[in-house]
Amino acid sequence: MTDDDLLRDSLHSALDEHTPDRTAMLNRIAANRAAGIRPRGRFLRLAGSGLAVLTVLGLGGVAKWALADQSPSTPAAPPPATASATPSPSTVATATAPTSRSVTSHPRTEAPPATTAPTPSAGLVRGHPGDTQVDKGSLSSTSAVSAAGSTVTLKAAADLTELDLTIRMPDTPGLAPDGFDSPADTVTATVTKQSDALLYHFVLRAGSTLTAGTYTFTAKYTGGARNTAGDTYEAYAFSVERKRIHIYGNFLPKE
Amino acid sequence: MRDQAFHAFFERHHAALSGLAFLLTADKTAADDLAADALTEVWKHWDRVSAAGDPAAYAKGIVANLARNWLRRQGRARRGLALLGLGGDRAPGPDVPAVLDVRTALKRLPYRRRACVVLRYAFDLPEREVADILGISVGAVKSQTSRGAKQLADLLRDLKFDPEVAR
Numbered sequence: 528m529t530d531d532d533l534l535r536d537s538l539h540s541a542l543d544e545h546t547p548d549r550t551a552m553l554n555r556i557a558a559n560r561a562a563g564i565r566p567r568g569r570f571l572r573l574a575g576s577g578l579a580v581l582t583v584l585g586l587g588g589v590a591k592w593a594l595a596d597q598s599p600s601t602p603a604a605p606p607p608a609t610a611s612a613t614p615s616p617s618t619v620a621t622a623t624a625p626t627s628r629s630v631t632s633h634p635r636t637e638a639p640p641a642t643t644a645p646t647p648s649a650g651l652v653r654g655h656p657g658d659t660q661v662d663k664g665s666l667s668s669t670s671a672v673s674a675a676g677s678t679v680t681l682k683a684a685a686d687l688t689e690l691d692l693t694i695r696m697p698d699t700p701g702l703a704p705d706g707f708d709s710p711a712d713t714v715t716a717t718v719t720k721q722s723d724a725l726l727y728h729f730v731l732r733a734g735s736t737l738t739a740g741t742y743t744f745t746a747k748y749t750g751g752a753r754n755t756a757g758d759t760y761e762a763y764a765f766s767v768e769r770k771r772i773h774i775y776g777n778f779l780p781k782e
Numbered sequence: 783m784r785d786q787a788f789h790a791f792f793e794r795h796h797a798a799l800s801g802l803a804f805l806l807t808a809d810k811t812a813a814d815d816l817a818a819d820a821l822t823e824v825w826k827h828w829d830r831v832s833a834a835g836d837p838a839a840y841a842k843g844i845v846a847n848l849a850r851n852w853l854r855r856q857g858r859a860r861r862g863l864a865l866l867g868l869g870g871d872r873a874p875g876p877d878v879p880a881v882l883d884v885r886t887a888l889k890r891l892p893y894r895r896r897a898c899v900v901l902r903y904a905f906d907l908p909e910r911e912v913a914d915i916l917g918i919s920v921g922a923v924k925s926q927t928s929r930g931a932k933q934l935a936d937l938l939r940d941l942k943f944d945p946e947v948a949r
Binding site: 530531533534535537538539540541542545546547548549551552553555556559560 | 792796797800801804805810813814815817818819821822825883884885888899900903904905906931932934935938
């Protein structure tokens with residue numbers, strides 16, 4: 528074996544040995560972009576992981592945007608770290624939930640969640656086939672499609688102090704929102720109509736706690752049977768163990 | 783447009799950039815961070831970079847610079863460790879896998895040689911491109927690569943055949 532071959536083989540296999548953490552990289556890029564500082568600066572190192580983590584998590588929306596296969600209207604720059612992007616009021620279909628429901632509904636513009644709450648404003652929800660994470664830490668999720676609508680069931684093994692769940696339904700012929708079922712008074716729901724999708728959005732009110740348990744969120748719609756293959760959901764949560772949780776999935780039958 | 787283009791760029795190149803940083807620093811976590819930082823720079827200057835020609839080469843150049851800075855920052859303590867026992871990278875037991883050999887051996891090369899050898903042999907890039915990436919002349923790439931290759935090959939042979947070193 529010549530030296531060249533030896534080196535090439537050795538270096539190629541060393542390179543193959545390394546598998547990058549794609550998600551970590553995307554998160555770091557999102558954080559860098561949000562921070563708007565030179566990423567290699569000393570500041571970030573000194574500020575420590577705390578700041579970085581906060582920024583990353585607070586900007587889940589930006590991360591999603593970075594992850595998105597196609598950006599909707601291509602914002603020129605990510606929103607600043609504390610901005611809580613809200614859909615423009617005109618797009619918020621007011622909550623017209625059935626009276627049997629004990630949940631009050633607020634358009635998101637009325638009470639923006641805590642500054643750290645990620646926002647689904649980009650309208651792109653993770654959870655497409657091949658890109659799912661239905662369990663994380665103390666939170667797990669299942670989904671189902673029924674005549675009543677599309678449901679996401681969250682099972683929390685620990686109390687949640689923040690929860691932000693989005694169910695996204697790409698437009699199909701005849702699809703129209705028909706309210707929602709929220710499992711707790713403290714969870715407010717809104718539905719937003721986008722040009723290409725309906726976004727059902729469930730948010731735990733700031734300062735409230737969702738005790739450990741199983742909760743079912745239903746996004747109702749009319750328009751008859753529809754193809755749900757493109758439907759996705761994504762949730763951000765914060766548990767009492769002080770763990771930031773991010774899960775996402777879809778409504779395809781589980782194998 | 784820009785975001786889509788950048789996203790496509792990320793998907794295509796993030797693994798290679800992280801791999802480059804990994805071979806240069808021998809640190810998995812740092813490799814991802816450095817590559818992500820380099821990608822951020824690419825994103826910042828996307829218009830200029832993509833207009834000027836090869837964003838991938840530009841990104842590799844940034845990775846090489848960031849990796850060098852990172853290694854400097856690791857400080858004397860770590861360097862002392864590395865000199866003494868090559869850090870904690872030496873796994874116990876006689877079966878030192880070939881990959882570990884390369885990484886420990888690579889660490890002994892001066893940075894520029896290491897960068898040339900990695901880009902030429904791990905990434906199979908032509909000398910011209912390596913010169914562009916590192917911002918040095920083709921002549922320098924040639925001499926650095928040949929010295930680095932010889933040094934690395936010697937080290938690898940030592941590691942392979944000398945049981946004392948290989949342990």
